[in-house]
Amino acid sequence: MMENLIAGINRFQNKVHAPRSAEFEKLADGQEPWALFITCSDSRIDPNLLTQTKPGELFVIRNAGNMVPAFPTPGGGEGGTLEFAVAVLGVPHIIVCGHSDCGAMKAALSPEAAATMPSLKQWIELTRETATEVNARTDLAAQPERLTAVTERNVVAQLDNLRTYPCVTKAIAAGDLELHGWVYDFTNGEVRAYAESTGSFVPLAEAYQGGVRA
Numbered sequence: 001m002m003e004n005l006i007a008g009i010n011r012f013q014n015k016v017h018a019p020r021s022a023e024f025e026k027l028a029d030g031q032e033p034w035a036l037f038i039t040c041s042d043s044r045i046d047p048n049l050l051t052q053t054k055p056g057e058l059f060v061i062r063n064a065g066n067m068v069p070a071f072p073t074p075g076g077g078e079g080g081t082l083e084f085a086v087a088v089l090g091v092p093h094i095i096v097c098g099h100s101d102c103g104a105m106k107a108a109l110s111p112e113a114a115a116t117m118p119s120l121k122q123w124i125e126l127t128r129e130t131a132t133e134v135n136a137r138t139d140l141a142a143q144p145e146r147l148t149a150v151t152e153r154n155v156v157a158q159l160d161n162l163r164t165y166p167c168v169t170k171a172i173a174a175g176d177l178e179l180h181g182w183v184y185d186f187t188n189g190e191v192r193a194y195a196e197s198t199g200s201f202v203p204l205a206e207a208y209q210g211g212v213r214a
């Protein structure tokens with residue numbers, strides 16, 4: 001496997017970077033990403049592949065369960081990275097993107113599964129309230145339904161957490177920032193977006209039928 005990674009670097013340098021050297025050299029001038037994309041560390045998600053974007057176009061925060069602790073976050077990498085993206089880079093959009101079959105969301109539903117991983121156990125505490133609510137729902141009999149529900153509600157909870165940051169509320173109030181909640185299903189490629197008007201997740205085309213701001 002490691003050989004594959006090293007061979008990949010060689011291929012990248014010769015077949016990708018060299019022919020597109022002008023494009024990569026331009027990156028040295030700085031970055032002006034189109035969005036802050038907050039997603040899970042899961043290896044089955046590739047934000048640039050999913051959104052068909054290039055280097056310089058997405059600023060990314062990744063962690064187990066695509067979470068952002070509410071402000072203030074002592075020593076939190078997520079909060080600091082978020083502040084840099086909003087206050088310095090001025091990203092016009094923040095997307096929180098959960099996904100199907102998320103291990104962190106499974107652990108949130110069954111915290112005992114993370115008993116031997118103290119740091120992970122503490123991390124998924126961030127979504128405990130959401131998981132407890134979903135576990136208590138009697139209309140969700142099967143585990144797949146509960147997993148979908150907690151994945152969606154966790155995204156909405158992170159949107160709420162984002163709004164606890166002064167830089168975020170300030171940028172939203174100024175009309176410079178929009179928040180988006182998505183869930184990506186890698187089995188069929190579908191992405192559903194949170195529609196605030198109905199409180200539900202709908203296909204991307206439906207969610208943005210009124211158009212989007214650049």
Ligand SMILES: [Zn+2]
Binds near residue numbers: 040064065099102103
């Ligand atoms: Zn995940």
